[in-house]
Amino acid sequence: TQLLEQSPQFLSIQEGENLTVYCNSSSVFSSLQWYRQEPGEGPVLLVTVVTGGEVKKLKRLTFQFGDARKDSSLHITAAQPGDTGLYLCAGAWSNSGYALNFGKGTSLLVTP
Amino acid sequence: ETGVTQTPRHLVMGMTNKKSLKCEQHLGHNAMYWYKQSAKKPLELMFVYNFKEQTENNSVPSRFSPECPNSSHLFLHLHTLQPEDSALYLCASSQDGLAGGNRYFGPGTRLLVL
Numbered sequence: 177t178q179l180l181e182q183s184p185q186f187l188s189i190q191e192g193e194n195l196t197v198y199c200n201s202s203s204v205f206s207s208l209q210w211y212r213q214e215p216g217e218g219p220v221l222l223v224t225v226v227t228g229g230e231v232k233k234l235k236r237l238t239f240q241f242g243d244a245r246k247d248s249s250l251h252i253t254a255a256q257p258g259d260t261g262l263y264l265c266a267g268a269w270s271n272s273g274y275a276l277n278f279g280k281g282t283s284l285l286v287t288p
Numbered sequence: 289e290t291g292v293t294q295t296p297r298h299l300v301m302g303m304t305n306k307k308s309l310k311c312e313q314h315l316g317h318n319a320m321y322w323y324k325q326s327a328k329k330p331l332e333l334m335f336v337y338n339f340k341e342q343t344e345n346n347s348v349p350s351r352f353s354p355e356c357p358n359s360s361h362l363f364l365h366l367h368t369l370q371p372e373d374s375a376l377y378l379c380a381s382s383q384d385g386l387a388g389g390n391r392y393f394g395p396g397t398r399l400l401v402l
Contacts, residue, residue, distance in 0.1 A: 218393030268387035
């Protein structure tokens with residue numbers, strides 16, 4: 177099983193601040209996904225990135241896929257309490273078969 | 289009902305009990321999955337069914353037994369579990385079983401084994 181490293185593990189910020197979380201692997205991804213999981217619920221897909229250097233925006237969230245397709249970042253602008261949750265990245269590699277491997281996640285708390 | 293539903297949402301069972309978790313997807317997908325989510329660990333893939341056929345079993349102990357009667361329903365039968373099996377069990381579906389396919393998750397069953 178190839179590993180995804182996510183950082184930071186925990187992040188506590190105040191409403192209105194900006195933040196970036198990271199996802200890294202030593203292997204090249206064929207695709208990478210970001211999910212958000214709220215307490216008591218299952219993960220919800222935010223975005224899928226496939227092409228190196230790709231940037232996707234979802235309202236205040238900006239997702240970037242590294243040129244070498246080994247890393248990705250999620251930037252949130254002007255965080256709101258509703259952004260609180262566990263942010264998971266999940267990667268597929270060319271030899272991963274049916275498996276989509278998940279990182280441990282970044283737990284984000286945004287306080288008013 | 290829309291999306292992926294799971295029942296029960298919470299379950300407490302003794303080590304000698306037998307129980308089943310149920311998952312249903314209303315998305316017309318062909319692949320379904322069971323994942324285990326424990327504190328401080330990544331989501332662990334347990335089982336994959338693609339077009340009702342089991343295609344992956346990630347060295348899961350035999351006390352967990354999956355069943356997929358059709359492409360919309362997935363069960364996880366539990367018997368003689370251990371306390372370390374306490375976790376959130378998530379069901380997911382995707383259009384097909386490819387690794388890069390988008391996963392649609394249910395809300396999970398929070399399981400406590402006493």
